[in-house]
Amino acid sequence: MLNATPSSITVFDIGGTYLRWADWSPGHGLSRIQRTPSPSRARLPGTAVDELQSLLVDAVAQPVPPDGVAGISMGAALDHRTGTVYASAPLWGAHERPFDLLAALRSARPDVRWHIVNDVTAALLHLADTPVAQARSKILLATISTGIACRSIDRRTGAIPVDGCGLQGEIGHLPVSVALDGGPVELRCDCGEPGHLAAYSSGPGIRRLGEVMRDGRPDRWHASGIGTRLSSGAEFEPAFVAALDEGDPVATRLLDAATGPVADVVRTALCLDPQLDLVAFTGGVAVALGHHYRASLLRHLDRSGLYLTSERDPGWLRDRIVVCGPGQADGLVGAGLATLSGEAA
Incomplete structure (x- = not known):
């Protein structure tokens, strides 16, 4: 059974420098855009990668409303089919142990329907829609x-x-x-x-x-x-x-x-x-x-x-x-478009 089309999606764009999030809907676009430094090895030198990943999961899990739908544009090399993150040099350096981000988010917030794509995929989906x-x-x-x-x-x-x-x-x-x-x-x-x-x-x-x-x-x-x-x-x-x-x-x-x-x-x-x-x-x-x-x-x-x-x-x-000009290939919008497609699948 297909999920009902969500009226609003919490979208995230996770980069090596900043983590952004917002509310997005196809009719009204982005609103309440917020930004914070990403929990990366550059910002938190000496922190173990497992801890950096836990901090990332916490930062993403908190803003989503109860029983919400969330789409993530993830700045990492990840399996496009499953959302498993293979590596992210800007976030975690040389660390290459696969990280099941989707499972970690579902464990932290089982009430949320999560969707994950690579950040360039998300930006491309937005650009292709312009x-x-x-x-x-x-x-x-x-x-x-x-x-x-x-x-x-x-x-x-x-x-x-x-x-x-x-x-x-x-x-x-x-x-x-x-x-x-x-x-x-x-x-x-x-x-x-x-x-x-x-x-x-x-x-x-x-x-x-x-x-x-x-x-x-x-x-x-x-x-x-x-x-x-x-x-x-x-x-x-x-x-x-x-x-x-x-x-x-x-x-x-x-x-x-x-x-x-x-x-x-x-x-x-x-x-x-x-x-x-x-x-x-x-x-x-x-x-x-x-x-x-x-x-x-x-x-x-x-x-x-x-x-x-x-x-x-x-x-x-x-x-x-x-x-591209500012906002012309936005991972936040692309994360929303990918989520709509995933919800309809």
């Missing part, structure tokens, strides 16, 4: 934030394909190479492995790349727009954006170093699947950098694009690259 995607058949969405991952959907069928482990698009842990000033740079990913995409191109990765640039050429760094702002006490993210806004070459070089491996993934994806007609970017880093992020990606793709296609039809690739 006007920008209506004329597109196949969409790839990448999130560039504390962590990095992507998902693709065929809007003609609604299918988000997964592999035998229920995974898709864990590009943040692909091996890549990055060079600065003619020499290779080796950075370690939050998962513990060296040379992963997220080690260079995530929010923490970009800061680490900046430290490499600073240590390698300190005079140039401290004389730059980003360096002078950081020396005066500015936070990294606003200093980076302000320096890019003024055309600071050091900040631009840092961004290009971080987006290079991402552009390599985009190039390969479009080469292997030319039916992708939208490649979109969301997440705190991509959204905050906006047109700077897209311009940097396109600089790489203009220099080295798709064999023959980029020469014969330069707009074919460029027209597919979009950076």
Whole structure:
């Protein structure tokens, strides 16, 4: 017997930095949005992973009203079929013991009907439901934030394909190479492995790349727009954006170093699947950098694009690259859409 369509759903978006929640309904959208720092290893260093997971379950279980329905957008590599969490480097570092989040939530709040999807899946479901995607058949969405991952959907069928482990698009842990000033740079990913995409191109990765640039050429760094702002006490993210806004070459070089491996993934994806007609970017880093992020990606793709296609039809690739605006691919809304689908199944 199908569940009655809920009048309101409590939706969560669990990221490596923040945990957000709100009430959502298809007719009225989001209301009462709230945010708190996520219980992560970065915020609570030295805390055992089991304890971090218990704190997460408690934080999610509390806001849901009695006998409610809840949808979760979870920032982790998880089995799309079951909701079992395999790993989340931003939340738990190198820990890779599977965590049955769904069972833990049902144990904490058995009166609630719980639904869990990956956060990129949730954001993609929202994007696919917006006007920008209506004329597109196949969409790839990448999130560039504390962590990095992507998902693709065929809007003609609604299918988000997964592999035998229920995974898709864990590009943040692909091996890549990055060079600065003619020499290779080796950075370690939050998962513990060296040379992963997220080690260079995530929010923490970009800061680490900046430290490499600073240590390698300190005079140039401290004389730059980003360096002078950081020396005066500015936070990294606003200093980076302000320096890019003024055309600071050091900040631009840092961004290009971080987006290079991402552009390599985009190039390969479009080469292997030319039916992708939208490649979109969301997440705190991509959204905050906006047109700077897209311009940097396109600089790489203009220099080295798709064999023959980029020469014969330069707009074919460029027209597919979009950076989402704030709220355009929202995991909270996507969690609501996924929950409606799960309730109707």
